[in-house]
Amino acid sequence: MTLLTARRPSLSPLLARMRDREPGLAASLLAGAVAAGLGFASFAALLMLLWVSSPYPDSGPGGALHVAAALWLLAHGVELVRTDTLSGVPMPVGVTPLLLLALPVWRVYRAARDAVDAPEDADGPPPVPARTVWTGVVLGYLGVGGAIALYCSGGELRASWPWVTVCLPLVAAGSAAAGVWSAYGCPREPVLSMLTVLPGPVRRVVFGADARARVGTAVRATGAATAVLFGGGALVLGVSLVWHGGAAQASFLQLTEGWTGRFAVLVLGIALIPNAAVWAASYALGPGFLLGAGHGVNPFASDPAPLLPPFPLLAAVPDAGAGSLPNWLAGLVPVAAGGMAGWFVARGAMERPEPGEAVAARWSAARTGGVMLLTATVCAAAFALLAELAGGPLGVAALARFGPVWWQTGGAVGAWTAVCGVPVALVVRGWLVWRGRTRGGSIPAQGTGAGQDGKASASNFGAAADGTGNGPGKAEEPTTGEGTATAGAEHQGAEGGRSGEEEGREGHDEGAGKARGKEPGTGKNLGRPETAPGTAGAAEEDPYEILPADDPFGPDWSDDLTHAARWTAVREPAAPRDTPDDCRPGSSPTAPAWPLLPERPRPASTEAAPDSAEPVTDTTEQPPESH
Structure with missing residues (x-):
């Protein structure tokens, strides 16, 4: 057993x-x-x-x-x-x-x-x-x-x-x-795998460099434009219902006499309000909608069917005849939608600066216009789907078609968004760039040599610490914070009264381009390595900022789905066996390991090596402190 x-x-x-x-x-x-x-x-x-x-x-x-x-x-x-x-x-x-x-x-x-x-x-x-x-x-x-x-x-x-x-x-x-x-x-991976069926030019726009920012901006702008169109259509519907209030009330009371039937009509009317808002938005766009085969209603002419069923929402249809100025005012709705889309695209084209930094543009004017055209395409597809869902047949013959025609409405949305959105996006982007240059052209100085925390601050590109820009070599930044604090504490006496301008003149006399440090308590020069003028802040820059922006509409050589294996093979021989780890590609800001992939790892910090004028960056580990 x-x-x-x-x-x-x-x-x-x-x-x-x-x-x-x-x-x-x-x-x-x-x-x-x-x-x-x-x-x-x-x-x-x-x-x-x-x-x-x-x-x-x-x-x-x-x-x-x-x-x-x-x-x-x-x-x-x-x-x-x-x-x-x-x-x-x-x-x-x-x-x-x-x-x-x-x-x-x-x-x-x-x-x-x-x-x-x-x-x-x-x-x-x-x-x-x-x-x-x-x-x-x-x-x-x-x-x-x-x-x-x-x-x-x-x-x-x-x-x-x-x-x-x-x-x-x-x-x-x-x-x-x-x-x-x-x-x-x-x-993100499921969406990218589904979009691989798209044609090559469209896939380059979606998967190219900076793809997530461009597609995300286009989606947000599409949502904003669609919301404005939907809200504007609801506003046009409400104004028309108030204008035809007597006819709407008569049709509501004519359908039934009991309160139960009127409650059912009210519930049905509430359920159809989104449909009526889409109809009104299509009316404001220009193509309008159909109230039966061959009976169109648009801002230029209204020709409703002669035998419409009595319903409160149908009472809001404009009277038969040519359109007038009140009908044409509905065209402000697509103008507002296109302007809103352009505003979102222009805001997406700007970088989000750190506190004290200048505002910079993420995309050029041409690329901003391309993102705006992508937004117009997505918005046209979204509203065409809404127009198709909002209409349908209510019978045969004359009642075979009710509501907007999807391809006409989608084309009108794309045209309005592109025509009104591209100028707004370019103008707003230019205004934001101009305002950033006039208000914050450079990073403000942190203070003088005897400022708070005892630190001698330096500007971003080697300007003088007092903001005058007279000391080209006055880029002081001690290697360790401990020595800096000690120096600041002991300089509060006789040497603590020296201003940044005096230190800049002294540094200029010793030679432009030298970064000076003070030994705690003595004021002796510690022999900092020489740095070329204007490069003191290079180690603090993002190593990928110096690379040229990739063209998403160019050749399909940066597609991260179809060419990931190629970049892996190219990356292998880039680092010889006898090359130290700190000199491999990816450790230097001028030669990143993966400069062309859409998602690039940002280094934690960047410091200048004590024995080299070029900054050294380690993207995998924190850089060791130099002494």
């Missing part, structure tokens, strides 16, 4: 592996199913409340649940088919309320983010693998969603199955991917 037990294979590794993998997948499946169930339950609760309080409950609770299922699918962008028409011909319903779309997106996003179970501290258990979480959440959500679609197929509002197979997985997969990516700290 003992031998049989000893020879029996152990199942502990398999059980441990199952314990590690199955709970994550099972929890992810459950999270996706719960997200779909809670979303449907919220719609069902609202519809059941309206059915119970309605004075005309004709269909019963089953009909209310079928309508709730149809609305839940419509919130995912699924086109519905209405069968109870007077003519007997099924009519499509494809206008997706954007406010309802935000509910399933948020549910799936939170479910995927919570299913990762990322630890709050480093000592906690590792998070669930991203692929496991994404697969489980999507499969769980689609399982419940498919059951809801099957249940909805027996009602008067039925889902179109081609739209179910496209929209439902797209919403679930996209929202789950965003939740997992956010839970892992928004890493």
Whole structure:
């Protein structure tokens, strides 16, 4: 019995592996199913409340649940088919309320983010693998969603199955991917791997030198411009509703008489306000929107359909006829959006200086204009997607198209953003550069030889410590802070009254370019090495500041995805075996080890070597103090 037990294979590794993998997948499946169930339950609760309080409950609770299922699918962008028409011909319903779309997106996003179970501290258990979480959440959500679609197929509002197979997985997969990516700290590598399918010129813009700063600036500027367009559209909608307040009130009261029906109309109107804001923004951009096939509404002419259903938001449509000055004033919205995008790009083109340093431009004027064009392209794509989601059919024939045309709206957004944003970006960038040069052209001096902390300070490029610039060789900076403090303490007596100007003249008499140090208590020269005039602050500069900026629109030779192996091979023979470690590439600011990669390690500190005029930088360890 003992031998049989000893020879029996152990199942502990398999059980441990199952314990590690199955709970994550099972929890992810459950999270996706719960997200779909809670979303449907919220719609069902609202519809059941309206059915119970309605004075005309004709269909019963089953009909209310079928309508709730149809609305839940419509919130995912699924086109519905209405069968109870007077003519007997099924009519499509494809206008997706954007406010309802935000509910399933948020549910799936939170479910995927919570299913990762990322630890709050480093000592906690590792998070669930991203692929496991994404697969489980999507499969769980689609399982419940498919059951809801099957249940909805027996009602008067039925889902179109081609739209179910496209929209439902797209919403679930996209929202789950965003939740997992956010839970892992928004890493850069998945985004870069997805963007490798882009063409070569576009990939050079995204992956070239300084790619993260340019793409991040373009995304922030796009968000700001889209927010201004959306807010401006909502403002235009509100002004039009107030202008047509009588017609909007009459249509609201005409639809139903009971308070339950009016509450339902109010809820539907609130859910469609984001759609109406996108319509109004498209109107301000110029292309306008369609109220039926062949009936366009834009600032220059309004031709609404003659038989529109009575609805409060449709009462805000401008009257038929040619546009006038109040209609043309809506064009200020895209101008403001383009100016906002240009402002964000101009701010992104400037470096963030340290306290006391001058403001410097990160990009040239040409590169700033290129980033602005990239912003216009991204903004056009984002708003074209919003325009496509905000419209759709409400029937056949004349009601086959309602809302803005996506390609017209996207093209108008790109043109307005480029035309209005590029001049603003260039002008604001030039103004910021000019203001930085006039207000802070150099680093201010820290004080004289007897200043606070007993330190004799030096300017950035070897100017005199008193700010006069008369001492070209007066760049004093003792090697150790201990000796400096001792010297400052003992110089408070007879030698503590000497000004920086006198020391500058004395240093000039001894010879320009010598860095002088005082031995504690004696005032003797310690024999600091000679430094060329104007290079005293070179060791304090960023070693990568002296390199020329790489052209992101040039040849694709700095692509960190396709040429990483090449740079690794080039970097190997760059350091011979007989070369000391402190002289290898990467230790000198004039020859960094990886000068062309997008992300370059910044050295912790840089000091001048005691036996060499050139600064030596170690990018891996802290530089030793010289004595």
